[in-house]
Amino acid sequence: MKIQIRSWKDWDSSWQEFIPLWNQNLAESFPITEILFERNLVANEWVNEEASFVALENSRVVGFLVSKRDTEQGGCWISAILVDKEFRGLGIGSGMLREFEQQMSGADVLVGMDPYHLFPGIPSERTETIRFFQSQGYQVEGSAYDLRTSISDYAEKYPLQEGYSVRRLREGEQSTLLSLIQANFSQRWYDDTLAFLRKDRRVDGTVGLFKEDALIGFAHVHTFNDGYIGPSIFWKELLKEKYGGLGPIGVAKEYQGKGLGTSYFEQIVLLLQKEGVEDMVVDWTILLNYYGKFGFQPWKQYTHASKKQ
Secondary structure, eight states: OOEEEEEGGGOOSOGGGHHHHHHHHHTTTOOOOHHHHHHHHTSSTTBOGGGOEEEEETTEEEEEEEEEEOTTTOOEEEEEEEEOGGGTTSSHHHHHHHHHHHHTTTOOEEESOOTTOSOSSEETTOHHHHHHHHHTTOEEEEEEEEEEEEOTTOOOOSOOOTTEEEEEOOTTOHHHHHHHHHHHSOHHHHHHHHHHHHTTOOGGGEEEEEETTEEEEEEEEEETTTOOOOGGGTTGGGSOSSEEEEEEEEEOGGGTTSSHHHHHHHHHHHHHHHTTOOEEEEEEEOOHHHHHTTTOEEEEEEEEEEEOO
C-alpha cells in the first residue's frame, strides 16, 4: 500500500471528495453538509491551501488536513484533520501534520478556534485524536462546551428592568451593531460579525438589547426558520426539527454587573420559543453554572490544543 500526501495546491481533484469521508467517519456526532464544509473549510480567505493536505491511496482520498493562517499576526490553525478509520495507525495523520508544520515553521498553532471554525477545540469524545496531538508535542489543556436544552415549557424567571427592551435588529442597524461590538468586545467577534453581514447573513439574525433607543447588547441567533447555518446549529441534523441556537452574546461594558445579561438572555429564549423553537443550543462556552440556571446542560465538549514552534 502506497500513500501519497499532497498539498491542496498541487491536487487536481475536488474537495467534494472529502464529504463522504467525513460522514463515513464522523456522521454520528458531527454530520456535515456540503454547504457548511465549503463555507467553513474551503471558500473563505483564511484557508491556506499551501499548508492543507490530502492523503491518497492511488486516487482514493483516505485523509485530509485543513489549515488556516493569519497573514497579519502570523498565527495559524488546524481546522480539521481526519484519516479514514480503515487507514489509521499507518502514519498518515502524523505525515500530514509533519508536512503542515514544515510549511508553517515558526508559527504558533492552535487546533480549532479558527475563523470560520467548526470546532472550538478537539471534540473530547475523540480520545484517540487527543492522544495523537499529545504524542506530537501539542499542549492539551482547557475545555469548552456546547450546551443544549428544550425550551418548549420555559417560563420567565428574571423579568427585564423597566426602560429596557429586546428585539431582532432591523435593516439599517448594521453600523450600530458593528460600532457596539468594536467598542466593547473582542476583535474576533467584530471580524466574525462583519463577515456574516458582508456575505449571506441578515442583520435580523441578531437580537439586540436596548435602553430606550440605544443598542447596548447583542446576540447572534440561528433557527430552523432562517436558513443560515450558524455555529450553534452546525450539527442541526442531531437536533429536533424545530431547532435554534445562540452565540455569542454580550452586554456593553458600562451596563455589565447590573443583572441585565440574565434577563436579556431569558428574553431571547422566550422570543425564540414564541417563534417556534423547541430545541436550543448555546455554543462555545465555559459558563456551565450560568446557563444551567436556564436548564442548559453540556451536549458536546471540546479540548484545547496548541503548539509553539
